[in-house]
Amino acid sequence: MNTANEQSGGQQVAAIPSVTPSAAKQARTKKRHVMQIFEDVPKSNFGIVAVISFGIMLAIWSVLSYGEFVNPLFLPTPGRVLNTMFDLLGTSTYWHHIGISIFRVSAGFVLACIVGIPIGLFAGTYRYGEAFVEPPMEFIRYMPAVAFIPLIMVWAGIGEWAKILLIFIGCFFQLVLMVAADTRLVSKDLVQAAFTLGASRWQAIQTVIIPAVQPKLLNTMRLILGWAWTYLVVAELMAVNSGLGYAILKAQRFLNTDQIFVGIIVIGLLGLISDRIFAFLNRRFYPWV
Template sequence: MAMEAVRRRKPHRIQIFKDIGSRAFMITASCSFMLLLLLWSLLSYTEAVNPVFLPKPHVVLATFIELLGSSDYWNHIGVSLFRVMSGFLLACILGIPIGILAGTFKFGEALVEPPMEFIRYMPAVAFIPLIMVWAGIGEWAKVLLIFIGCFFQLVLMVADNTRRVSQDLLQASFTLGAGRWKAIETVLIPGIQPQLMHTMRLILGWAWTYLVVAELVAVNSGLGYAIMKAQRFLNTEEIFVGIFVIGLLGLISDRIFAFLNRRLFPWV
């Protein structure tokens, strides 16, 4: 009887890798944001933290609305978006083919991966003096810093994606008469596309994290510049707005990639 009762018992929602359903997921995600807002409100409205360092939520919201009503702030957003997307796309154009080369051929792995593994541990900020020597202090200096922050990680991740393609599929293509390059074209590249989209999604998130660092290099526009300018005058609410706007832009770009991944590769 006891064993039968165990069998009839409804499964617990908190199980390893168990789906909880989209409704429960959205409710839980909303609650996590509400908890953060509640903690922020508690600390700011009770003035447990000085308002200079932690402004009240309604003050940040009013500043957010005010700044978004300004054409100058939209110019900052447009400039930052251009820098992030330019650095990200440049890293993809160069990094994806190199990553496929390193993941497909052992010669390519030996040629590419050791220097990439070495350089990826170097902080992108350390390249700022060199970037100023190479590219000056113009727009492409910012793009180059974001590119450096993304490129080396992207190459290694694409190489790993390539090595995960089923060897059985490749052998089947050779059995059917495909040559080396035909197998790469018809089996390898289509096989890595779903995981490649996920990798690009992660790298784009890293590109956004490098934005403020990139906009430390002799700038007079961009969200990073707006944040640093607000910091000089202790306008903490504007710093919060800048951080939130970067987060929202990153979240929107992430959701676009997630949507494309579901639509293009529904079987994954």
């Protein structure tokens, strides 16, 4: 009887078709939809889609400008803008504009990080800190940074500190709230485990909370740096004779729209480069994220 069962069982097992791992993987791949939610895609495909996106934007611009659907005075052609860019980048004056703008953005951003990150960690770690910090921050962050220009000119004059202070104001309040939110996402179980192992309050913050929040913090800084670039032109409204914002406003007075486009594109490229640097650092230091 046992022999018959074993033979019968053996026949049943033999009747089940064998599926190799590679065949199963191919079957799953065939079932995947190109727009699968949260599905990873190969880096090559991602890059191709990104290039296509920029190509569509360039095509629309080309059709509108070369077809003269828009007055060339208001919408120059891509070729004209490219020639103007090469001409401007060939002058030391324009590189001076680029350098001083990078300095202003970097100084305002770094100052906001130095002051804002500790306050955000405090507000995210302690409930009393949240009650003390977040309500005024929530109130002030809805005030447009441009509204502070008269006060900034009274407080800091019209020198470099005025531009840096405006970029600082545009970044600081958002940064504090975002860092506090990142800190509250740290697992409380990790903190309790540290206390169980005998850690003091400061040791728990130093060895658990700060390391755990660092990947999210770097991503938050990346977003805030993008906002810092958006405040550049506003900051350079205040009695300046240098900077990319100044170059754009000067071109606007004489309706040199090709130079306006060049200034906008250069700011976009600088912002993109800084964004990619932060993305690289995030992958380099926190590859598990």
